[in-house]
Amino acid sequence: MTTSTSEPTGTVGTEKAGGPSPARRPGKLPPRAAWIVLGVATAVALLLLLTGTNPALLAVGLVVANVGGIYMWSRLVEGPRAAKDRMVTAIVTTSFAIAMIPLVSLLYTVVSRGSERMDGAFFTNSMLGVVGEGGGAYHAIIGTLIVTGLAALISVPIGIMTAVYLVEYGKGRLARAITFLVDVMTGIPSIVAGLFAVALFQLLFGPGIRLGIMGAVALTVLMIPVVVRSVEEMLKIVPNELREASYALGVSKWRTIVKVVLRTSVAGIATGITLSIARVIGETAPLLITLGAVTGVNLNPFDGRMASLPVFSYYSYVAPGASPEPSIDRAWAAALVLMLIVMALSLFARLISYLFSPKTR
Amino acid sequence: MSTTLEPPASPPGTAVKTKPSRQVGDRVFAGIATGAGSLILVVLAGVAAFLLVEGIPAIVAPPEDVPGENGFVAFAGPLLFGTMLAATIALVVATPFGVGVALFISHFAPRRLAQGLGYLMDLLAAIPSLVYGLWGVTVLAPATVPSAQWLADNLGFIPFFAGPASTTGRTMLVAGLVLAVMILPIISAVSREVFLQTPQLHEEAALALGATRWEMIKMAVLPFGRSGIISGAMLGLGRALGETIAVALILSGLGIITFNLIGGQNSLTIAANIALDFPESSGLAVNALIASGLVLFLVTFLVNAFARYIINRRREFSGAN
Secondary structure, three states: OOOOOOOOOOHHHHHHHOOOOOOOOOOOOOOOHHHHHHHHHHHHHHHHHHOOOOHHHHHHHHHHHHHHHHHHHHHHHHOHHHHHHHHHHHHHHHHHHHHHHHHHHHHHHHHHHHHHHOOHHHHHOOOOOOOOOOOOOHHHHHHHHHHHHHHHHHHHHHHHHHHHHHHHHOOHHHHHHHHHHHHHHHOOOHHHHHHHHHHHHHHHHOOOOOOHHHHHHHHHHHHHHHHHHHHHHHHHOOOHHHHHHHHHOOOOHHHHHHHHHHHHOHHHHHHHHHHHHHHHHOOOHHHHHHOOOOOOOOOOOOOOOOOOHHHHHHHHHHOOOOOHHHHHHHHHHHHHHHHHHHHHHHHHHHHHHHHHOOOOO | OHHHOOOOOOOHHHHHHHHHHHHHHHHHHHHHHHHHHHHHHHHHHHHHHHHHHHHHHHHHOOHHHOOOOOOHHHHHHHHHHHHHHHHHHHHHHHHHHHHHHHHHHHHHOOHHHHHHHHHHHHHHHOOOHHHHHHHHHHHHHHHHHHHHHHHHHHOOOOHHHOOOEOOOOOOHHHHHHHHHHHHHHHHHHHHHHHHHOOOHHHHHHHHHOOOOHHHHHHHHHHHHHHHHHHHHHHHHHHHHHHOOHHHHHHOOOOOOOOOOOOEOOOOOOHHHHHHHHHHHOOOHHHHHHHHHHHHHHHHHHHHHHHHHHHHHHOHHHOOOO
């Protein structure tokens, strides 16, 4: 503060003291005060639970008591500003904890319910002629791999070339329009992508058609924007010095792009593509209306209906037939397989980017 | 193409000879790139065009031919209402929690824990919606039955909780909550990214002036991150509007308009209705479903365009560039 003695305390000082006696130093709560409050509140809540209070109501009460408790205590000892700070800390932490509850519950449910049918037969048998127990998702896994592979085959080249256009060539109105529309495409509901494929093929081949390639087209619409976005980000962070060095050596633009720009960002591109596959492989809705469902293996995406893992899981759950238990078990097992595939792809993507990205030296 | 594969570091004397071939390669490559970019425009235009072509028959058809026999507006209206209702519940529930989670990861959690939590949220965002739906219908729905009963008994005067409460728990409230769980990782991921970009100097300046952590966040982080919160919420809203299979698993079909969130009879969303009815539909019913998909497309288009507009307005703060 200033050295002038006419005003001994600045505004900050009086505010901090927060009371009529500016000499009083605010106290301090013991370390781990938040845990103490939480412990007391939980203990009281557990006691009330034994007396038979509504658990949901009690949970709400626990949160309120926890946040309110730390606020009151801190306000009495430390003053209003610190109290507010502690209250916000409690609120943020609590909201994080509450948000974790459904996610943890979800993971636990899928793993525990899904692991019941995680046996060899599930991966080697199809549902052809299976009623009741047994059967597997072999046909669905094959179908998912074919359809997703086709979608990747179509959308990866288009996506990469679009990103190259946007970063290396794009200027003016067309580039702006593409950027905007890629952003918009990111938000297309998956069912609308499925309807697009249906409408397209219905016009070409007549109503009621279901083909593997239709599903691939629907997934392509969902996948392209993700690929474009991630590749674009990767190309943008390639240092301009590399391009300039290449041009200075007399290398043509397209070879610079292929050999220098894409080569430098190949790890990031692989990561982005893997993540985009992870994003579409779990899509149910578009496949539900484009692939239909069958019980046997169909290897030809241009002929007839195909099974896929998410649709298989969906139908096993909503239409379990005469003996529901085995069918619902299969639904959970398929959901678990699907989730494991997605997780594995995501982790794999991280691994690629960790191992192969250019090291900054 | 083989003519373009001249070694780039050819001696200067041959430069004249390689020049034309280089131009061919450049032109071809630029053409492919531009073509791929233009294809995006074509695809998006195609989505709208094909939906329109296949949807129009239902829109112009005589009312008694459309499912429900009262014309397309009476068919799609309640579904649009249900879509909005479910998405609104999801947004109202998920936004505060999403911001809370983002703040926790960016400013409250220990640094070492924070990065792992960030990865975890990204993983959760990738979980297929089918899994969320199965969880919602088997775990969350039964768990809400006593609470819904309590709400109907004690807060029944509020139209949302008018009751009688559903005995299966497969209600609009549960659908909204599942959607909230699904979009929470999106909202928190976008918000977190923006929170982390708050200039360190602003934060340190606030702390150096004696601000508590909350005051620092209120004065430095939140004003900076407001656009991130809004755009994250809008992107989440877009996903909630279009979410299909999770809602289709939880709600079963009655296209009625009701504000009662916990009753046995619910509104249905456009997307869920398509998934439920499409496999069994034929003829004009298919056209009606496609037309309702067009409505959904337009709504999500507007929401997403709005979100992008907000993000782009603050482009200078975003990660790229």
